[in-house]
Amino acid sequence: MQDEEIVRMLFERNEQALIQVETKYGHRMKNIASNILDNTEDSEECYNEALLRLWNSVPPAKPESLQSYLVKITRSIAFNMINAKNAAKRKGDRYAESFEELSETINSDFNIEKNYEKKELKRIIERFLQNLSYDENRAFIGRYFYCDTYEKISEKTGLSIKRIRNLSEKARKKLAVILKKEGYDEY
Numbered sequence: 001m002q003d004e005e006i007v008r009m010l011f012e013r014n015e016q017a018l019i020q021v022e023t024k025y026g027h028r029m030k031n032i033a034s035n036i037l038d039n040t041e042d043s044e045e046c047y048n049e050a051l052l053r054l055w056n057s058v059p060p061a062k063p064e065s066l067q068s069y070l071v072k073i074t075r076s077i078a079f080n081m082i083n084a085k086n087a088a089k090r091k092g093d094r095y096a097e098s099f100e101e102l103s104e105t106i107n108s109d110f111n112i113e114k115n116y117e118k119k120e121l122k123r124i125i126e127r128f129l130q131n132l133s134y135d136e137n138r139a140f141i142g143r144y145f146y147c148d149t150y151e152k153i154s155e156k157t158g159l160s161i162k163r164i165r166n167l168s169e170k171a172r173k174k175l176a177v178i179l180k181k182e183g184y185d186e187y
Helices: 003-011 016-037 040-057 066-085 094-103 112-116 119-131 134-144 150-157 161-181
Strands: none
Touching: 003 016, 003 066, 016 040, 016 066, 040 066, 119 134, 119 161, 134 150, 134 161, 150 161
């Protein structure tokens, strides 16, 4: 089913829309929650909360990209759950690990979740991603958007773990240069 049809069903308050979302995007939403939370029970709670938030927010919201909207909701809930449980201090936390790596690029006072939503920064990052090589893009998105481990990205892409690490580092360095050039080095 097309996303436009699912959104239309949400506007009509047709509960079948949630079944369609689960069929089309449920696996991705659950993976994101699992990658960030690293806990089955919390991941399931996050997923269910994301579906509820979708139901409560559409309408009035009318997302242009349903997949992006669902990813944003799922990530937001997962990050809020981590903050509430102070989980960033746990050993092996993928969220903390991946964003710790980014902190080498962006000053640690920079709040990546809050500022990523800013229109200008979004434009800069979108342009940055478009200019990456195919493999750099897959490594960067997998690591820093989906919070996948290097091992999981390696499995998905067929590239070695070492190659994924190198591509991620190379992309972070490119991003640092771009952000500095655009005046984001003060964050």
